[in-house]
Amino acid sequence: MNFSKRTTVEQIEEGTQLSPKFNQDGLIPCVTSASESGEVLMLGYMNNEALVKTIETGEAHYWSRSRKMLWHKGANSGLVQHVVEMRIDDDQDAIWLRVSVAGNGASCHVGYKSCFYRQVLVGEATKVSAHNPRNALIFTENTKTFDPMDVYGDVQNPTQL
Amino acid sequence: MNFSKRTTVEQIEEGTQLSPKFNQDGLIPCVTSASESGEVLMLGYMNNEALVKTIETGEAHYWSRSRKMLWHKGANSGLVQHVVEMRIDDDQDAIWLRVSVAGNGASCHVGYKSCFYRQVLVGEATKVSAHNPRNALIFTENTKTFDPMDVYGDVQNPTQL
Numbered sequence: 533m534n535f536s537k538r539t540t541v542e543q544i545e546e547g548t549q550l551s552p553k554f555n556q557d558g559l560i561p562c563v564t565s566a567s568e569s570g571e572v573l574m575l576g577y578m579n580n581e582a583l584v585k586t587i588e589t590g591e592a593h594y595w596s597r598s599r600k601m602l603w604h605k606g607a608n609s610g611l612v613q614h615v616v617e618m619r620i621d622d623d624q625d626a627i628w629l630r631v632s633v634a635g636n637g638a639s640c641h642v643g644y645k646s647c648f649y650r651q652v653l654v655g656e657a658t659k660v661s662a663h664n665p666r667n668a669l670i671f672t673e674n675t676k677t678f679d680p681m682d683v684y685g686d687v688q689n690p691t692q693l
Numbered sequence: 694m695n696f697s698k699r700t701t702v703e704q705i706e707e708g709t710q711l712s713p714k715f716n717q718d719g720l721i722p723c724v725t726s727a728s729e730s731g732e733v734l735m736l737g738y739m740n741n742e743a744l745v746k747t748i749e750t751g752e753a754h755y756w757s758r759s760r761k762m763l764w765h766k767g768a769n770s771g772l773v774q775h776v777v778e779m780r781i782d783d784d785q786d787a788i789w790l791r792v793s794v795a796g797n798g799a800s801c802h803v804g805y806k807s808c809f810y811r812q813v814l815v816g817e818a819t820k821v822s823a824h825n826p827r828n829a830l831i832f833t834e835n836t837k838t839f840d841p842m843d844v845y846g847d848v849q850n851p852t853q854l
Contacts, residue, residue: 548830570731575787590816619809623852626736648780655751669709691784
């Protein structure tokens with residue numbers, strides 16, 4: 533699949549041609565949310581091939597930056613993300629996927645449903661005396677949906693320092 | 694505000710210390726969604742200062758990559774984003790803001806409510822005979838919420854080719 537060339541701001545913002553912009557690493561960021569709850573599940577990255585595969589199959593594909601390979605989400609864990617809707621933003625340098633997740637509905641390698649399982653207090657909430665900004669995260673999911681060891685075994689953890 | 698150093702995967706994924714990872718450009722991507730509808734409004738980027746300002750004030754601040762400056766969203770347009778909840782992801786290299794937007798609720802410089810105002814057909818929907826993948830975007834918002842000329846005047850459009 534060949535995407536249209538980016539020629540004018542008007543074409544990119546107001547047109548109906550798909551003209552994605554990949555960054556200096558050849559990637560476009562992708563926000564993935566649960567289609568029913570609206571909860572953001574993860575922020576991933578797609579290269580050209582992953583974007584094309586996602587469009588062609590209707591299942592989310594990403595570029596794994598840690599493993600440096602095409603990543604068909606759920607191919608190992610069974611937690612495939614079925615795309616309910618794909619959108620692209622104004623300057624076409626970001627993708628939004630609304631998905632329904634197979635199996636137990638989890639999308640996070642740590643075992644939680646969403647990768648965003650911790651809250652950061654902001655504004656007035658930070659002004660209480662006990663607040664320590666260096667120790668400020670609050671878990672929003674109390675229990676893991678699955679045990680990563682069961683699903684991934686000894687596959688290397690993708691988190692990098 | 695000093696963030697905790699990133700020392701171990703367990704600390705980053707399972708701990709309560711805020712240890713954000715900024716990329717090679719000193720930025721962390723930020724998904725911003727409407728707190729009530731769950732609609733994703735924009736994908737922005739924060740540098741250290743923007744993240745600290747957002748935490749301290751409870752209003753979304755970003756780093757404008759086009760203008761290369763700290764960007765208090767809504768400072769010019771009045772469309773301030775009040776943070777209802779901030780979250781951070783497993784490896785702490787992405788932020789999610791749930792916001793309520795002042796004024797008419799719009800967040801997109803083109804005049805739409807969400808920057809993601811166009812849909813991309815995927816999967817089975819692409820297999821109909823009339824589908825042309827190079828001309829494939831479908832508008833999801835029929836009318837603009839505001840006229841960008843009224844709000845921004847002749848400020849340079851941030852979209853880059």
